[in-house]
Amino acid sequence: MSRAEPLEAVRTPSPLWTFGLLRSELLTTFRRWRTLALLGVLAAVPVLVGIAVRIETDDGGSLGGGGGGGGAGPAFISQISNNGLFLVFTALAATLPFFLPMAVGVVAGDAVAGEASAGTLRYLLVAPAGRTRLLLTKYATVIAFCLAATLVVAVSALAVGALLFPVGDLTTISGTRITYAEGLGRALLIALVVAASLVGVAALGLFVSTLTGSGIAAMATTVGLLITVQILDQIPQLDALQPYFFSHYWLSFADLMREPVYWDDLVRNLGLQALYAAVFGSAAWARFTAKDITA
Amino acid sequence: MAPYEADDNKTAGEGEDLRASRRRRAARYVVPVTVMGVAAATIGLVPALADSGDPDLPEITAQQLIEKIAESDVQQLSGTVRISTDLGLPDLGGLESGLLSGGPAAGDEDAGSSADPSAKLTELVSGTHTLRVAADGPDRQKLSLLEDAAEYSLIHDGKDVWGYDSRSNEVYHATASEGADQPAKEVPATPKDLTDQALKAVDDTTSVTVDGTAQVAGRDAYRLVIKPKQSGSTVGAISVAVDAKTGMPLKFTLTPASGGAAVVDAGFTQVSFAKPAASTFDFTPPEGAKVTEADETAAKGPERGQKSEQDLAKELDGLKVIGEGWNSVATFDTGDRGGLPTASAGGDLGGFLGSFGDQVKGDFGSGTVFKTRLVNALITQDGELYVGAVTEDALVKAADAAK
Numbered sequence: 001m002s003r004a005e006p007l008e009a010v011r012t013p014s015p016l017w018t019f020g021l022l023r024s025e026l027l028t029t030f031r032r033w034r035t036l037a038l039l040g041v042l043a044a045v046p047v048l049v050g051i052a053v054r055i056e057t058d059d060g061g062s063l064g065g066g067g068g069g070g071g072a073g074p075a076f077i078s079q080i081s082n083n084g085l086f087l088v089f090t091a092l093a094a095t096l097p098f099f100l101p102m103a104v105g106v107v108a109g110d111a112v113a114g115e116a117s118a119g120t121l122r123y124l125l126v127a128p129a130g131r132t133r134l135l136l137t138k139y140a141t142v143i144a145f146c147l148a149a150t151l152v153v154a155v156s157a158l159a160v161g162a163l164l165f166p167v168g169d170l171t172t173i174s175g176t177r178i179t180y181a182e183g184l185g186r187a188l189l190i191a192l193v194v195a196a197s198l199v200g201v202a203a204l205g206l207f208v209s210t211l212t213g214s215g216i217a218a219m220a221t222t223v224g225l226l227i228t229v230q231i232l233d234q235i236p237q238l239d240a241l242q243p244y245f246f247s248h249y250w251l252s253f254a255d256l257m258r259e260p261v262y263w264d265d266l267v268r269n270l271g272l273q274a275l276y277a278a279v280f281g282s283a284a285w286a287r288f289t290a291k292d293i294t295a
Numbered sequence: 296m297a298p299y300e301a302d303d304n305k306t307a308g309e310g311e312d313l314r315a316s317r318r319r320r321a322a323r324y325v326v327p328v329t330v331m332g333v334a335a336a337t338i339g340l341v342p343a344l345a346d347s348g349d350p351d352l353p354e355i356t357a358q359q360l361i362e363k364i365a366e367s368d369v370q371q372l373s374g375t376v377r378i379s380t381d382l383g384l385p386d387l388g389g390l391e392s393g394l395l396s397g398g399p400a401a402g403d404e405d406a407g408s409s410a411d412p413s414a415k416l417t418e419l420v421s422g423t424h425t426l427r428v429a430a431d432g433p434d435r436q437k438l439s440l441l442e443d444a445a446e447y448s449l450i451h452d453g454k455d456v457w458g459y460d461s462r463s464n465e466v467y468h469a470t471a472s473e474g475a476d477q478p479a480k481e482v483p484a485t486p487k488d489l490t491d492q493a494l495k496a497v498d499d500t501t502s503v504t505v506d507g508t509a510q511v512a513g514r515d516a517y518r519l520v521i522k523p524k525q526s527g528s529t530v531g532a533i534s535v536a537v538d539a540k541t542g543m544p545l546k547f548t549l550t551p552a553s554g555g556a557a558v559v560d561a562g563f564t565q566v567s568f569a570k571p572a573a574s575t576f577d578f579t580p581p582e583g584a585k586v587t588e589a590d591e592t593a594a595k596g597p598e599r600g601q602k603s604e605q606d607l608a609k610e611l612d613g614l615k616v617i618g619e620g621w622n623s624v625a626t627f628d629t630g631d632r633g634g635l636p637t638a639s640a641g642g643d644l645g646g647f648l649g650s651f652g653d654q655v656k657g658d659f660g661s662g663t664v665f666k667t668r669l670v671n672a673l674i675t676q677d678g679e680l681y682v683g684a685v686t687e688d689a690l691v692k693a694a695d696a697a698k
Contacts, residue, residue: 081583283326290319
């Protein structure tokens with residue numbers, strides 16, 4: 001899949017060459033129809049949420065304003081009709097538990113196993129990149145997809161929110177006021193935290209991807225693991241284990257909307273993602289660099 | 296790391312090389328295992344290492360320490376409090392919080408606002424919660440209850456008291472002169488509130504000692520231990536960590552006599568005595584929020600509220616307290632002969648309630664004991680109710696003595 005390389009690069013791969021490899025990986029990933037379809041689905045979620053809230057509150061009423069009804073629905077949904085910026089937070093809260101990690105699982109699971117099943121992996125290895133470098137490039141591509149997917153949701157939500165609802169200064173969940181500009185800053189920070197929350201799933205998917213030669217099997221296993229962990233995270237008897245599940249602190253991004261920001265769970269989340277990335281990243285390396293490539 | 300290593304060895308095909316390459320392959324898995332081991336060790340060891348032992352502080356007597364608490368005049372602080380309560384009530388899940396938050400917010404929607412502090416703060420009675428407190432003098436305080444992706448804030452700023460529930464985007468407003476000036480105090484939430492309650496109970500029947508020092512939220516503190524002298528109380532000990540500099544209680548732990556986890560454990564996880572930002576106490580209801588005024592709620596439910604209060608007052612006429620100190624038992628006649636309908640006498644509901652209690656017999660006759668980890672209650676066949684933070688035996692003794 002990689003481009004034909006100039007001869008002089010064969011002997012000593014330069015750092016520039018790594019970027020070339022990364023660029024070609026990024027292009028192949030983001031040019032795929034499958035990737036574009038995944039991003040399209042993600043972009044549609046805020047549109048659907050926005051239109052639903054708009055229809056619901058068209059009579060001037062506010063959603064969830066009726067006492068006990070406020071507990072239902074994703075986080076922040078009751079504030080959307082008052083400030084469009086909240087649609088960004090609601091959309092991320094709605095997509096983070098399933099849509100986003102599923103999309104990441106598909107891309108990560110396909111990263112190595114897809115090449116293997118298409119029979120292109122050995123050609124990639126003929127290029128003088130080295131297996132470690134190839135794996136790092138693959139992982140970087142998956143992380144770039146995490147970021148792209150999150151930003152697609154956030155930008156789509158921002159646009160829909162600005163179109164359908166009023167925008168302006170907003171109230172944090174602690175009850176203090178912040179300006180719209182600061183709100184945008186926090187929205188960007190939240191998007192980055194959400195993207196970072198997916199780093200663990202990405203590493204897990206990449207590891208699964210090195211185990212098998214079938215792209216579909218790797219994707220299915222990754223998404224299956226994701227669902228299993230999400231279910232286990234709901235079982236109260238397992239509360240001793242739950243802090244080690246990669247999805248346990250995902251919704252802590254909402255703590256960025258407190259004033260002052262409550263960092264404890266955010267830090268735990270990022271630390272946990274780094275741990276998953278280190279463990280499964282190195283496991284993927286151990287597997288991939290010693291694997292017999294037959295396809 | 297080189298891409299061709301494995302392949303070369305394979306094609307070489309010699310047994311020795313093959314074995315060496317297998318060993319090399321297995322060796323690679325040492326890396327993820329090491330990473331996992333280091334992580335596990337870090338998770339296990341860092342708290343142990345961070346616990347740098349109890350700080351050295353000058354000796355102090357219990358009396359001096361109690362005076363220090365009384366003199367403590369902390370006007371400005373901000374911090375995070377973690378409070379866990381385990382009364383040993385049966386876990387009823389959502390039903391429990393529905394019952395507890397009870398009041399106007401349960402049931403019908405018109406009756407009140409979910410931002411009503413009395414409804415909201417009762418949630419603290421069970422489970423583990425994280426609170427944030429901030430104070431700047433007597434006129435400006437803020438108490439926030441951190442929930443998943445939402446927060447309930449109670450802000451006292453001058454003559455205004457605001458309650459804001461971000462989940463439902465509802466606001467509760469009261470003016471301080473209307474008798475709602477300290478709604479935060481209705482439910483003791485901070486270690487200081489709890490300590491004040493506990494120190495009220497200190498009398499001859501109590502032993503108060505200073506039990507070394509501790510470190511709470513990064514601050515040096517004395518540990519004050521309050522213990523009932525008599526036996527028969529379900530309260531094992533109350534331990535309060537008092538900040539050595541300011542005399543403010545930083546951590547409050549109530550352990551039951553029966554052992555096990557603390558019934559109430561409230562402590563600062565982070566505290567600062569600097570002046571909080573002024574914007575902390577500013578509150579304007581956000582656009583579109585439903586604002587409920589305190590007097591509106593009062594006007595809405597007058598019959599129900601007043602009637603039940605009158606009834607309660609009437610009933611409390613019959614309230615007597617037997618015993619003294621920690622072993623005091625409250626008793627009154629429910630007037631309901633036959634007592635609590637038991638499984639044999641009261642049909643389905645009776646059986647249901649009876650199944651939570653134990654049947655006991657004594658000189659007083661027979662009755663049903665309902666137990667939690669802290670408070671026990673005995674309802675006799677004659678309709679007498681005995682309640683106290685005492686053991687089942689002490690309740691039966693109190694009932695016997697009352698006969």
